[in-house]
Amino acid sequence: xxxxxxxINGSANLLTSVRCSYSTCYRPMVVEMxxxxxxxxxxxxxxxxxxxxxxxxxxxxxxxxxxxxxTFATPKSTAPAxxxxxxxxxxxxxxxxxxxxxxxxxxxxxxxxxxxxxGSGTKPGPTIDHKFGPNIELLMGDGIMPFAIELLAxxxxxxxxxxxxxxxxxxxxxxxxxxxxxxxxxxxxxxxxQSGNGDEEMLEYVCKKKEGEIHACGAACGAILGDxxxxxxxxxxxxxxxxxxxxxxxxxxxxxxxxxxxxELRISAMKELQTRFKGKKVRPIASLIEESFVPPSQSNLL
Amino acid sequence: xxxxxxxINGSANLLTSVRCSYSTCYRPMVVEMxxxxxxxxxxxxxxxxxxxxxxxxxxxxxxxxxxxxxTFATPKSTAPAxxxxxxxxxxxxxxxxxxxxxxxxxxxxxxxxxxxxxGSGTKPGPTIDHKFGPNIELLMGDGIMPFAIELLAxxxxxxxxxxxxxxxxxxxxxxxxxxxxxxxxxxxxxxxxQSGNGDEEMLEYVCKKKEGEIHACGAACGAILGDxxxxxxxxxxxxxxxxxxxxxxxxxxxxxxxxxxxxELRISAMKELQTRFKGKKVRPIASLIEESFVPPSQSNLL
Numbered sequence: 001x002x003x004x005x006x007x008i009n010g011s012a013n014l015l016t017s018v019r020c021s022y023s024t025c026y027r028p029m030v031v032e033m034x035x036x037x038x039x040x041x042x043x044x045x046x047x048x049x050x051x052x053x054x055x056x057x058x059x060x061x062x063x064x065x066x067x068x069x070x071t072f073a074t075p076k077s078t079a080p081a082x083x084x085x086x087x088x089x090x091x092x093x094x095x096x097x098x099x100x101x102x103x104x105x106x107x108x109x110x111x112x113x114x115x116x117x118x119g120s121g122t123k124p125g126p127t128i129d130h131k132f133g134p135n136i137e138l139l140m141g142d143g144i145m146p147f148a149i150e151l152l153a154x155x156x157x158x159x160x161x162x163x164x165x166x167x168x169x170x171x172x173x174x175x176x177x178x179x180x181x182x183x184x185x186x187x188x189x190x191x192x193x194q195s196g197n198g199d200e201e202m203l204e205y206v207c208k209k210k211e212g213e214i215h216a217c218g219a220a221c222g223a224i225l226g227d228x229x230x231x232x233x234x235x236x237x238x239x240x241x242x243x244x245x246x247x248x249x250x251x252x253x254x255x256x257x258x259x260x261x262x263x264e265l266r267i268s269a270m271k272e273l274q275t276r277f278k279g280k281k282v283r284p285i286a287s288l289i290e291e292s293f294v295p296p297s298q299s300n301l302l
Numbered sequence: 303x304x305x306x307x308x309x310i311n312g313s314a315n316l317l318t319s320v321r322c323s324y325s326t327c328y329r330p331m332v333v334e335m336x337x338x339x340x341x342x343x344x345x346x347x348x349x350x351x352x353x354x355x356x357x358x359x360x361x362x363x364x365x366x367x368x369x370x371x372x373t374f375a376t377p378k379s380t381a382p383a384x385x386x387x388x389x390x391x392x393x394x395x396x397x398x399x400x401x402x403x404x405x406x407x408x409x410x411x412x413x414x415x416x417x418x419x420x421g422s423g424t425k426p427g428p429t430i431d432h433k434f435g436p437n438i439e440l441l442m443g444d445g446i447m448p449f450a451i452e453l454l455a456x457x458x459x460x461x462x463x464x465x466x467x468x469x470x471x472x473x474x475x476x477x478x479x480x481x482x483x484x485x486x487x488x489x490x491x492x493x494x495x496q497s498g499n500g501d502e503e504m505l506e507y508v509c510k511k512k513e514g515e516i517h518a519c520g521a522a523c524g525a526i527l528g529d530x531x532x533x534x535x536x537x538x539x540x541x542x543x544x545x546x547x548x549x550x551x552x553x554x555x556x557x558x559x560x561x562x563x564x565x566e567l568r569i570s571a572m573k574e575l576q577t578r579f580k581g582k583k584v585r586p587i588a589s590l591i592e593e594s595f596v597p598p599s600q601s602n603l604l
Contacts, residue, residue: 163465
């Protein structure tokens with residue numbers, strides 16, 4: 001098995017002291033990272049506009065109507081916005097990352113739709129209200145995935161000078177959602193629930209696979225599309241892996257149970273930005289994630 | 303709705319006279335097309351070897367073992383072999399088409415695996431014997447699809463001079479299995495079964511979507527990878543559409559119910575080869591399909 005992060009300490013009471021310790025060590029970065037909701041909102045609005053352009057409700061309506069509904073009703077992951085933010089951080093234009101960010105959202109929609117069907121082994125997975133039966137859910141998940149890749153492949157410029165970058169991005173996305181990425185996470189989630197032993201190390205591994213790798217992929221793809229160099233791509237991949245893993249853990253236990261293991265991961269994430277992007281505007285990309293991590297009762301700490 | 307082929311005549315009794323009429327009109331092609339099982343067998347053996355190389359059973363075994371099993375246990379479609387044969391027909395090397403043919407087989411495996419879960423609306427779909435539960439089936443289908451695309455994306459040559467061709471092929475494959483291709487066929491199959499009216503025109507449309515378009519894609523991808531010109535690509539796409547549609551109809555009613563509508567489609571398919579590839583060795587590509595069409599009791603007609 002690949003490297004497993006060390007165990008989680010589940011105590012929510014550690015939050016304040018851990019955050020104080022974090023503030024002491026990384027105060028300059030905390031100042032840099034204040035919330036900037038409008039940045040995330042502006043990115044998500046552009047991704048949504050892009051998706052609305054490419055997923056019109058056209059014949060056959062029985063196919064495109066549920067696809068349209070599920071695409072916009074599924075709760076958003078931060079991975080697509082991270083893709084756009086990474087592109088901008090390395091100096092790229094937002095428009096260069098919109099197709100990839102949309103494809104990453106669609107992959108999330110496809111897996112979210114199917115996840116409802118298998119849950120975590122014993123209980124049904126997350127769901128959204130809709131009128132479609134399980135057959136449509138199954139078919140939709142199957143259909144949205146190739147549509148996402150087609151969207152990416154069609155992002156080749158008319159002069160075809162970006163074919164290599166597009167192929168790298170396709171490889172990143174398919175690997176992140178595939179059998180050694182998100183799908184492995186879903187397998188492990190089923191095993192973890194069935195085992196019933198509450199192994200926290202395995203739970204973190206599941207979060208790394210299910211959420212960490214798609215965030216890592218989003219950030220790496222943004223950097224590739226924005227013409228970042230190899231070090232920037234890898235550093236943003238690491239950043240995405242840390243923040244996605246924390247995101248997965250928070251999705252599991254709730255923001256009010258933010259704990260010191262999550263804080264360790266967050267410190268590692270910030271180090272990636274500080275080390276590789278010294279002097280660059282890291283506040284926007286950090287702000288995308290920060291707001292999800294802090295429990296509402298502690299939000300004045302940011 | 304896109305063009306719908308005209309209705310099917312379900313009478314098996316017409317077979318002999320239709321085939322005689324066919325022999326009269328297209329005798330030279332019949333002579334050209336005699337069975338050549340070793341051609342199909344040799345292609346499929348190379349595709350299988352390619353797949354065995356890329357899908358070894360490695361950690362995590364709980365993921366790769368079922369993937370390995372399903373990949374090799376799922377009944378073969380002729381679409382992957384058609385991809386290789388089309389590549390060779392336009393003058394390409396077999397090796398150039400093996401990744402695409404393998405990816406097309408994997409897409410077939412993914413949809414076949416899920417098809418068992420939804421069937422055609424009221425009854426379970428085709429299945430193969432295995433020890434895996436529905437959760438594994440669902441996750442496998444989801445995981446095999448991105449793996450297939452990753453395989454294609456990685457077929458980029460080290461010098462990257464074939465990136466544009468690979469992107470074209472990715473677009474072809476994702477479109478063929480997506481919401482306006484195979485998936486639409488699966489939607490229509492569910493509707494068709496639920497309607498219970500036995501509309502033969504709709505049944506043919508379902509076969510065109512479910513089997514025709516993936517065969518069309520296979521043939522077109524082979525021609526693209528073998529550096530065929532645009533006319534060759536489109537002609538082989540049409541050929542694949544005809545023969546895949548017939549294949550779908552035969553899968554539904556059995557070889558002993560080969561009928562005159564199938565024969566009409568077969569004649570159209572042969573015309574594509576005769577017109578565009580006059581003087582070229584069309585026998586191998588025709589032989590791939592021919593053997594599936596003829597009822598065992600009539601096989602001496604070939």
